[in-house]
Amino acid sequence: MTQLYAVRMDVALPPDMDPAARDDLLAREKAYSQRWQRSGHWPHIWRCVGQYANLSVFAVDSNEQLHQILWGLPLFPYMGITVTPLAAHPSDIAQDPAQ
Numbered sequence: 001m002t003q004l005y006a007v008r009m010d011v012a013l014p015p016d017m018d019p020a021a022r023d024d025l026l027a028r029e030k031a032y033s034q035r036w037q038r039s040g041h042w043p044h045i046w047r048c049v050g051q052y053a054n055l056s057v058f059a060v061d062s063n064e065q066l067h068q069i070l071w072g073l074p075l076f077p078y079m080g081i082t083v084t085p086l087a088a089h090p091s092d093i094a095q096d097p098a099q
């Protein structure tokens with residue numbers, strides 16, 4: 001069964017990182033992220049306004065699959081990651097047959 005997770009990623013790159021290494025890292029991160037988005041396992045990614053952070057939704061089969069996706073992020077060593085498992089809300093009109 002698919003499980004949904006809200007994941008917040010806060011990025012902190014070293015200020016003295018070599019610009020070419022930084023560009024390469026960010027290009028690899030983008031390609032990796034877009035591959036998972038196309039797979040359907042990373043259906044939402046939003047920028048947190050005014051911060052080098054994103055709020056994403058993952059749709060995965062297990063904790064282990066989410067862990068592998070996050071662990072494989074090229075930016076993983078430079079991120080703080082907060083994972084929140086999501087459950088259906090009883091007031092969600094999309095889940096309420098009376099609506």
Ligand SMILES: O=C(O)C[C@H]1C=CC(=O)O1
Binds near residue numbers: 029030033052053075
């Ligand atoms: O910019 C970010 O929020 C970090 C990271 C997550 C996906 C991606 O392409 O970059």
